[in-house]
Amino acid sequence: MIRIFAALFGLSILLALPGCSSFDSDPSTDLSPEVLRSRFSALKAPAIPAALQARVDLGRKLFYDKRLSAGENTSCNSCHLLNAYGVDGHSFSTGHDGKLGGRNAPTVYNAALNLAQFWDGRARDLVAQAKGPILNPVEMGVPNADMVVVRIKSIPGYVSAFRQAFPDSADPVTFDHFAEAVAAFEQGLLTPSRWDRYLEGDTNALNDEEKKGLKLFLKVGCATCHAGKGLGGNSFQKLGYLTAWPDQHDLGRYQVTLMDRDRLVFKVPTLRNIEKTGPYFHDGQIASLNEAVRLMAKYQCGENLRPEQVGQIVSFLKSLTGVLPDKYIAPPAFPSTQGNANTSLSNQATTGKGFGL
Amino acid sequence: MILSIATITALVILLVFHSSSSAIAGQPCSPPSASMEVMLKADPQIKNTIHRVCFNCHSDQPKYPWYASIWPSSLLIQHDRQKALARLNFSQWDRLSPEMSRIRLLDACTMMTEGKMPLWYYRPFHFEARLSSQEIQHFCAWAHLQ
Numbered sequence: 001m002i003r004i005f006a007a008l009f010g011l012s013i014l015l016a017l018p019g020c021s022s023f024d025s026d027p028s029t030d031l032s033p034e035v036l037r038s039r040f041s042a043l044k045a046p047a048i049p050a051a052l053q054a055r056v057d058l059g060r061k062l063f064y065d066k067r068l069s070a071g072e073n074t075s076c077n078s079c080h081l082l083n084a085y086g087v088d089g090h091s092f093s094t095g096h097d098g099k100l101g102g103r104n105a106p107t108v109y110n111a112a113l114n115l116a117q118f119w120d121g122r123a124r125d126l127v128a129q130a131k132g133p134i135l136n137p138v139e140m141g142v143p144n145a146d147m148v149v150v151r152i153k154s155i156p157g158y159v160s161a162f163r164q165a166f167p168d169s170a171d172p173v174t175f176d177h178f179a180e181a182v183a184a185f186e187q188g189l190l191t192p193s194r195w196d197r198y199l200e201g202d203t204n205a206l207n208d209e210e211k212k213g214l215k216l217f218l219k220v221g222c223a224t225c226h227a228g229k230g231l232g233g234n235s236f237q238k239l240g241y242l243t244a245w246p247d248q249h250d251l252g253r254y255q256v257t258l259m260d261r262d263r264l265v266f267k268v269p270t271l272r273n274i275e276k277t278g279p280y281f282h283d284g285q286i287a288s289l290n291e292a293v294r295l296m297a298k299y300q301c302g303e304n305l306r307p308e309q310v311g312q313i314v315s316f317l318k319s320l321t322g323v324l325p326d327k328y329i330a331p332p333a334f335p336s337t338q339g340n341a342n343t344s345l346s347n348q349a350t351t352g353k354g355f356g357l
Numbered sequence: 358m359i360l361s362i363a364t365i366t367a368l369v370i371l372l373v374f375h376s377s378s379s380a381i382a383g384q385p386c387s388p389p390s391a392s393m394e395v396m397l398k399a400d401p402q403i404k405n406t407i408h409r410v411c412f413n414c415h416s417d418q419p420k421y422p423w424y425a426s427i428w429p430s431s432l433l434i435q436h437d438r439q440k441a442l443a444r445l446n447f448s449q450w451d452r453l454s455p456e457m458s459r460i461r462l463l464d465a466c467t468m469m470t471e472g473k474m475p476l477w478y479y480r481p482f483h484f485e486a487r488l489s490s491q492e493i494q495h496f497c498a499w500a501h502l503q
Contacts (some may be wrong), residue, residue, distance in 0.1 A: 027444075028467055038463050170375070224444045227460050234454035241443045260385040302440055303486075316464035 001345040013241035026228060030217040031211055041229040042196040043110070043272070045325075046188045058082050059185025061158075061332045066132065068151055070096050070141035076133065076182065079105040082329040086111075086189065094215065095133075095136060096141025103250070105285030107277045109149030109322075110270050113230035114185045119282045120253045121236060122249065126183035145175035157335020189329075191322025198319070206319055213316030216309055221301040231271040231320065238265045239282075241301040248345045250282060275318045289314055386417045391451040397458070402492070403499055407447055410475055410486045411465075415440035417448035422482065437476065462500035469493045 006313050017220075028035065050054055067076040072336055079093035080086045085105035092100040103119050111117065117129035133139040134148055141150050152158045162172040165181055187281065197205035206214065218224060226232045236253055239245045245264060253265040279285065280292040290331070293310050297303045304312075389395055394404050413419045414437060424430040445461055454463060468474040470493055474488045 020404075027464060028471070038467070039460050071377055110359070115457070221444060224464075228456045234457040236452040242439055300443060302436075304441075 012148055025250050026219050027221065027223065029030065029215050033199050033203065036199060038228045038232065041060070042114075043190055043192045043229055043322075045192055045197070046190045048075065048188055052184055054167075055181050055184040056186075056188060057332070058158075058161045058165040059181035059183070060329075061161065063180050063185055064331050065334055067155070067334070068140065068142070068148065071325070074140050074141070076108070079139070080108040081131075082108070082189070082314060083324065084194055085273045085324070086107060087193075087277045088098045089278070091279050093139075093297075095139040096137060099138040101136075101138055103282045104279065106269060107273060108186055109189045110230055110233070110272045111229075112272065114233035114267065115235065116267060119266050119269075120256050122256045126186050127176075127179045130179035130182040130186075134178075143178050148175050148178060149173055155335050161335060164234055170306045179333070181296060187327070193322040194271065194319045206316070209312060209315045210319045211316075213312035213314065216305075217316055219305050220221040220297055220305070220313075221295070222313070225268045225300070226271050232271040235268050236262075237268050237300070238263075238267050240264060240285050243299045247283065247285070271317060272320050275314075275321045275323060291318065293317070362463070367477045387448045387451075389405075391449055392416075393447040393450040393458075396450045397503060400499070401494055404493050406496055410492075411447065412488075413483075414438050415447050415477075417446070437460055456460070458501070459503050462503055466493070466497035467502045469496065 063076045066073055066078070069075065074095055074115055077096070079088050086109040087105055091104055092102070093105045095101055106119065111129075112126060114122070117123040117126060119131070123129035123132060131145070134142050135144065141152070152162070153161070159173055162177060162181075166172040166177050169177065194205045217226075223231075225235055227236050228234045239252065248264060251263050253262040253267075254260070256262070274280075277290060278289060278292075279287045280289065286292045287297065290307075290310050293313050294305055297305045297310075297313075392409070393399065399407075407415075413421070419438065421434070426435045445465060450458060465474070469488055475483070477486075478488065
């Protein structure tokens with residue numbers, strides 16, 4: 001019996017030893033662009049098809065137009081500031097009637113690359129997503145889709161713009177078309193960066209510190225979830241996979257699927273422009289990118305990184321910051337409301353009724 | 358002598374009970390429809406390979422070896438399995454976009470090709486988990502087609 005126990009104990013020690021060894025079972029850390037392209041893809045500047053130009057131009061107007069909200073004081077751009085990398089810098093955004101949203105507003109830049117929209121992925125694409133905030137009581141606050149259509153039709157210039165954007169439609173001003181136009185505009189919000197030049201073969205596009213950070217990024221396992229064209233946005237993952245996440249308040253995707261396995265599961269956010277899109281995580285509670293990286297390494301990858309290692313990864317992440325497409329996001333001229341006194345938006349706003357609230 | 362044997366036996370039982378509660382603690386299972394083999398309609402050889410070689414660490418359906426119930430190997434298995442699931446879980450393929458699905462498969466191909474998986478220290482105890490070069494080639498060829 002003693003010999004059996006001794007054998008078992010010895011075997012256990014033998015089995016435990018490799019866990020402490022330096023044997024490399026980590027993913028590949030080859031930095032050559034050719035090898036990296038099996039896990040990452042370069043992003044190119046968008047090319048808008050001529051046939052969609054009118055729809056994109058309409059979507060830009062709708063994105064910026066505060067008159068579409070219940071209080072005429074909130075647009076998509078209020079929380080997703082296009083000149084600030086698609087975020088507003090707050091943990092939670094302020095919407096209709098000064099109400100706060102429940103999650104951090106994610107960037108709209110490169111959102112077209114996501115497998116689904118919102119932190120919990122409840123919208124399958126940008127079109128479905130565009131229908132959400134305008135009807136959300138704590139965002140733009142319009143009571144229903146019909147009221148959105150009524151509001152748009154009350155602005156004569158929009159009716160002609162919808163007709164141009166949807167020339168084959170007998171009834172161009174619809175809630176679906178509103179969402180399709182906004183989504184068409186958002187499809188063009190892509191921000192290639194130095195990282196993409198590196199992937200395409202320009203190995204001087206990253207400096208030595210950034211390359212060290214990239215190597216560590218790969219070795220630690222960050223690229224398990226932050227891979228592909230968006231370096232994220234293409235999978236769902238449990239927050240706190242290896243160590244329980246401290247705040248278990250928001251159940252994430254569980255609220256969509258009601259399946260136990262989806263508790264604390266969120267869409268993995270893109271790392272493109274991450275330097276500019278803080279505060280971080282679904283609750284926007286972490287202001288520092290260094291701290292966000294440290295937490296992710298610990299809770300998702302099981303690695304306790306030293307501050308200098310965190311700094312190296314952050315250096316690499318900064319290479320993902322793209323240039324904002326200034327011309328594409330230039331605020332447009334809005335269609336005038338004049339000539340339709342019966343549906344004066346300012347009157348509705350001043351009476352506090354808005355859309356009949 | 359009898360007292361010593363009794364003490365050691367009790368210790369073993371204690372260790373077994375202690376570790377079985379930790380190493381085998383799992384996540385809620387995913388529906389079969391969420392698995393890679395169903396979502397990608399994997400062929401029989403791919404199914405056979407991943408079930409035999411990968412599933413103990415990379416799925417919601419592990420078949421724990423006897424030493425998973427004994428400390429300290431139980432701790433090692435718990436650690437390895439958690440890390441493995443964070444990186445690749447064949448039971449939760451519905452959480453991946455087509456792009457990420459392909460990336461994970463190519464990653465698996467690379468890990469097999471470079472001999473990094475299965476982990477070397479499990480191989481002596483799992484003859485069934487050995488991969489032939491033909492199996493690796495078939496998996497990689499299939500992965501590149503996805």
